[in-house]
Amino acid sequence: AQSVTQLGSHVSVSEGALVLLRCNYSSSVPPYLFWYVQYPNQGLQLLLKYTTGATLVKGINGFEAEFKKSETSFHLTKPSAHMSDAAEYFCAVSAFTGNQFYFGTGTSLTVIP
Amino acid sequence: GAVVSQHPSWVICKSGTSVKIECRSLDFQATTMFWYRQFPKQSLMLMATSNEGSKATYEQGVEKDKFLINHASLTLSTLTVTSAHPEDSSFYICSARDSGGRNEQYFGPGTRLTVT
Numbered sequence A: 001a002q003s004v005t006q007l008g009s010h011v012s013v014s015e016g017a018l019v020l021l022r023c024n025y026s027s028s029v030p031p032y033l034f035w036y037v038q039y040p041n042q043g044l045q046l047l048l049k050y051t052t053g054a055t056l057v058k059g060i061n062g063f064e065a066e067f068k069k070s071e072t073s074f075h076l077t078k079p080s081a082h083m084s085d086a087a088e089y090f091c092a093v094s095a096f097t098g099n100q101f102y103f104g105t106g107t108s109l110t111v112i113p
Numbered sequence B: 001g002a003v004v005s006q007h008p009s010w011v012i013c014k015s016g017t018s019v020k021i022e023c024r025s026l027d028f029q030a031t032t033m034f035w036y037r038q039f040p041k042q043s044l045m046l047m048a049t050s051n052e053g054s055k056a057t058y059e060q061g062v063e064k065d066k067f068l069i070n071h072a073s074l075t076l077s078t079l080t081v082t083s084a085h086p087e088d089s090s091f092y093i094c095s096a097r098d099s100g101g102r103n104e105q106y107f108g109p110g111t112r113l114t115v116t
Helices: none
Strands: A002-005 A010-014 A020-023 A024-027 A032-038 A043-050 A056-057 A062-068 A071-080 A087-094 A107-112 B004-007 B008-012 B019-026 B034-040 B046-052 B069-074 B075-082 B089-095 B105-107 B111-115
Touching: A002 A087, A010 A020, A020 A107, A024 A071, A024 A087, A032 A062, A032 A071, A032 B105, A043 A062, A043 A071, A062 B105, B004 B089, B008 B019, B019 B034, B019 B089, B019 B111, B034 B069, B034 B075, B046 B069, B075 B089
Parallel strands: A010 A107, B008 B111
Antiparallel strands: A002 A024, A020 A071, A032 A043, A032 A087, A056 A062, A062 A071, A087 A107, B004 B019, B019 B075, B034 B046, B034 B089, B069 B075, B089 B105, B089 B111
């Protein structure tokens, strides 16, 4: 069984500040982990994913995430927030990239000018 | 990159009518497609797994007679919401698994259904 927990349904940061969105997972098999961003009334856009190999994954728009097996975490970070980063962010886990996804409840990111 | 389309992007229908949503993989074949549902301000919940040429597998609590899924070709899956009611109003998102070897999954842009 697989599940995802996103701590903090709402996160606010100042423009230029560090963004940290938390994701913890549970998986009975080696997990594949994903971060997606969703803008209002739009579909999901893949930010980054971890499958195998290097545990620090770099994605689009300056985001990165680190897979920490010992902590069962896959937190998303960005060194400097931009106004355009304001959106809903979802962490997801699957058994492999083509299998069904299990999504977290999402974190709404607000960027304060 | 691989593209998945959904049609329509939004639809408004009257209570009691049926609505069909299409999910197409545009540049790859997909033996498996997934249908998700997202209520406002909530996460995506898997409704069913659609397999080409066979019956869909529904998640617990999802009425298969209400949400009819047809995956008649390697590039098209349809979700029909039968006898729609206002509580069916939601954002429906599909994803398609590339069966051509990469086994990647790609999400469609979603369909906003409003039942009045």
